[in-house]
Amino acid sequence: MSEVLSNNNNSIHDDADNVKPPIASVGIIGWIRHNLFNGPINSIITLAILYILWKVVPPFVNWAFIESMWTSSGAECQQADGACWSVIYANFRFIIFGFFPHDQQWRPLVAMILLVTLLLCSQNRNNWKKSLAYAWIIGLVIMGLLMKGGVLGLPPIESSQWSGLPLTMLLSVFGMVAAYPLGIVLALGRRSTMPAIKSLCVIYIELIRGVPLISLLFMSSVMFPLFLPEGLTINKILRAQIAIILFTAAYVAEVVRGGLQAIPKGQYEAAEAIGLNYYMKMRLIILPQALKVVIPPTVGVLISAFKDTSLVVIIALYDLLKTTQSTISNPKWMGFSAEAYIFIALIYFVCCYAMSSYSRRLERELDK
Amino acid sequence: MQPEPIDSSISIKPESIPFWNDPDKRAIFFQVTALIVVAVIGYYLFSNTQANLERQSIATGFGFMQKEASFEIGESMISYSAADTYAKALFVGVLNSLKVAFIGIVLTVILGTFIGIARLSSNWLMSKLAAIYIEVFQDVPVLLQLFFWYAIFYETLPSPRQAIHPMDGVFLTNRGLVFAVPESHPIHKYMLIAFIIGCTGVFFLKQWARKRQDETGRSFPVIRVSALILLGMPCLAWLAGGAPSAMNTPVLSGFNFVGGANISPEFGALLLGLVLYTAAFVAEIVRAGIQSVSHGQSEAAMSLGLKPGMILHLVILPQALRVIIPPLTSQLLNLTKNSSLAIAIGYPDFVSVANTTINQTGQAIEGVCLIMVVYLFFSLSTSVFMNWYNKKMALVER
Numbered sequence: 001m002s003e004v005l006s007n008n009n010n011s012i013h014d015d016a017d018n019v020k021p022p023i024a025s026v027g028i029i030g031w032i033r034h035n036l037f038n039g040p041i042n043s044i045i046t047l048a049i050l051y052i053l054w055k056v057v058p059p060f061v062n063w064a065f066i067e068s069m070w071t072s073s074g075a076e077c078q079q080a081d082g083a084c085w086s087v088i089y090a091n092f093r094f095i096i097f098g099f100f101p102h103d104q105q106w107r108p109l110v111a112m113i114l115l116v117t118l119l120l121c122s123q124n125r126n127n128w129k130k131s132l133a134y135a136w137i138i139g140l141v142i143m144g145l146l147m148k149g150g151v152l153g154l155p156p157i158e159s160s161q162w163s164g165l166p167l168t169m170l171l172s173v174f175g176m177v178a179a180y181p182l183g184i185v186l187a188l189g190r191r192s193t194m195p196a197i198k199s200l201c202v203i204y205i206e207l208i209r210g211v212p213l214i215s216l217l218f219m220s221s222v223m224f225p226l227f228l229p230e231g232l233t234i235n236k237i238l239r240a241q242i243a244i245i246l247f248t249a250a251y252v253a254e255v256v257r258g259g260l261q262a263i264p265k266g267q268y269e270a271a272e273a274i275g276l277n278y279y280m281k282m283r284l285i286i287l288p289q290a291l292k293v294v295i296p297p298t299v300g301v302l303i304s305a306f307k308d309t310s311l312v313v314i315i316a317l318y319d320l321l322k323t324t325q326s327t328i329s330n331p332k333w334m335g336f337s338a339e340a341y342i343f344i345a346l347i348y349f350v351c352c353y354a355m356s357s358y359s360r361r362l363e364r365e366l367d368k
Numbered sequence: 369m370q371p372e373p374i375d376s377s378i379s380i381k382p383e384s385i386p387f388w389n390d391p392d393k394r395a396i397f398f399q400v401t402a403l404i405v406v407a408v409i410g411y412y413l414f415s416n417t418q419a420n421l422e423r424q425s426i427a428t429g430f431g432f433m434q435k436e437a438s439f440e441i442g443e444s445m446i447s448y449s450a451a452d453t454y455a456k457a458l459f460v461g462v463l464n465s466l467k468v469a470f471i472g473i474v475l476t477v478i479l480g481t482f483i484g485i486a487r488l489s490s491n492w493l494m495s496k497l498a499a500i501y502i503e504v505f506q507d508v509p510v511l512l513q514l515f516f517w518y519a520i521f522y523e524t525l526p527s528p529r530q531a532i533h534p535m536d537g538v539f540l541t542n543r544g545l546v547f548a549v550p551e552s553h554p555i556h557k558y559m560l561i562a563f564i565i566g567c568t569g570v571f572f573l574k575q576w577a578r579k580r581q582d583e584t585g586r587s588f589p590v591i592r593v594s595a596l597i598l599l600g601m602p603c604l605a606w607l608a609g610g611a612p613s614a615m616n617t618p619v620l621s622g623f624n625f626v627g628g629a630n631i632s633p634e635f636g637a638l639l640l641g642l643v644l645y646t647a648a649f650v651a652e653i654v655r656a657g658i659q660s661v662s663h664g665q666s667e668a669a670m671s672l673g674l675k676p677g678m679i680l681h682l683v684i685l686p687q688a689l690r691v692i693i694p695p696l697t698s699q700l701l702n703l704t705k706n707s708s709l710a711i712a713i714g715y716p717d718f719v720s721v722a723n724t725t726i727n728q729t730g731q732a733i734e735g736v737c738l739i740m741v742v743y744l745f746f747s748l749s750t751s752v753f754m755n756w757y758n759k760k761m762a763l764v765e766r
Contacts, residue, residue, distance in 0.1 A: 035490070035491070035492035035493075036491060036492055036493060038490065042489075042490065042491045045489075045491050045493075045494055046491060046493055046494075049493050049494060049497065050493070193395075194395050194398060194399050195399070196399035196400075196402060196403055197398065197399055197402050200402060200403075200406060207740075207744065209747075210743060210744040210747035210748065211705070211739070211740045211743045211744060211747075212705035212706065212708040212709075212719075212743055213705075214708045214709065214711070214719060215708070215719070215736060215739045215740050215743065218719075218723070218726075218735075218736050218739065219736045222726060222732040222735075222736065223732050223733055223736050225420075226416070226417045226420045226421065226732065226733065227413045227416055227417055228416060228420075229416050229419075230419065230420065230423065303507075307507075307508075307509040307510070308509070310509040310511045310512060311511055311709070313511065313712065314709075314711060314712055321509070321511065321512055321515070325515070328519075335523055337515070337516075337519030337520075337523055338516065338519055338520060338523070338524075341512060341515060341516040341519060342516075344512065345508045345512055345513075345516070348507065348508050348509055348512065349504065349507045349508055352506070352507035352508075353503065353507050356503075356506075356507065
């Protein structure tokens, strides 16, 4: 067909067929021109950035990969110019599992695998059914039993030996699981028409949001023992856990309140008009809609709760950050803090990035 | 036709509602129950506490504040010694907290705005780098970042004897950044006064310029003239005072530098960690704020013949700020609250001083309450100010 056309037509059309688009606006060169060198200012910026990258990236690669040591001893590392990743290789199990008895470390490992599996299953919105909630309850109980032991022939482990990554995950997961219902109750209380209940909730939420988490952790470590009757003591991890729950609940409450405010008034009135009482109105009409709206910001609260568990370092609990710190305060591995911190920063980053990109995906899906 | 008057004497007698179904009475019942529960829990905790305190024979009250603190504080903005009272030690802590929070807020806003704009740049490289920055710094706990910077300062920088000496009068060591400052001179006080006068002048100039523009339509280059006034007034005062230019230069004596000004590694690491962490969040806020102003707005402004600077100043910013300010406030408050993490790297902020006080006196309750009250005061005063500013910037509708 085209042959016929080109035979019949004059030379101008012939040319138009053969003319290629200008090389400077397509392909790699076109892309570079369009995205990096469109205009003098952008060209200068691009060149400046390239110069800085040239100054920074090769030395870093050299330090981190080429001249680095991976499996040597601490003394050998002192001689090397590059990074000493051996500090992680040699202390890997201590950084991750802390003081958990060496031969029992498969238990927190199984618990963490279980947790990650549950999280992966909960990702897909098609799985959001009642059975998933039961799976979570059973899973959390199994995780608790694995950590604590004392059943099925597992030797019991003192909670003072729980440390490292399992402790970080425990504090954030149980913190969120317990803070969520408390936050919903507080949010409902804040939206209530009863002045006494409303003001109690407002005072609680604003008080907690106005102070840093660290003051609550101090409260849990130095003030809390004074609150309890003589003879009754609660262990340190549980006290920190309570502080984290109380703190996170206030933030969850504010997020849920946003969802409650986003539900049109007609929904409340319609629920009342068909004769539902307060509990049924909230349970059947309002909360299912409100909680769906606030799923993305709730993931945001979960991310900051996860990051905030690192603050328990200050009250001397051995979470992931503290086990790392005690590793590098060992004289054998002195001076390699940067490597160790980069390693656990990577762990935190992977977890938070997974959560935040999931929340963005969810936001897009829910927007449709 | 007139409607028939309603006979008020006939009324449908409401079926009497049992009191347990009357919403008003139920509300009272619930509230009284809630208050009683809270009061009982409160009383229970209070009585336990009192019994415990009596048993451990810990004195209560704030009497300890007048006692001698007998501990040193690494850095202080006012003169302080171990012989001063706890009250003064705590005040030094508050000042240190405020210092780091104030400088941190200023730097965060600048860096965050810059990165937020860079994220929107048409330059692919710049935009991607900004995106990587935002993602990395948001997703690593701030405490870990503080430890990291502190370790970098502490481990990789040389001792004072081998100090890095990038330019005249500046030394970088693992004891901090030491640099030369002008020798103190009475003229500095007059320069400050001149600056304050300049600020007042600029305030009135702005009002006059706006009034003139409203009346005559002629604009006045306020920004350029104000910059000139703000810089010029102190310079004039300095020249009038004979232009003293003596510098207080740091000198290595023994194991450390003497003289000049010093930024300690603790302060530096804290400031760097807080600013880099919070700026990542601020950048996202700024980006969202700028994107919220639709492109049509700037096109409309261009078609009115406004100059690019005026478009930014009169059209884009007022609308973007409305979206930016509420979340920005909460981020800056977060920075202030996170400054309490100073205790982890040994910068003597308020929490760290209060913690030392608790450990020395055993006054745990008073100490923790003081921490909470001070931070609540910071938070509430910032939100009052920001609410006022927000109201000023908010859309005024008919």
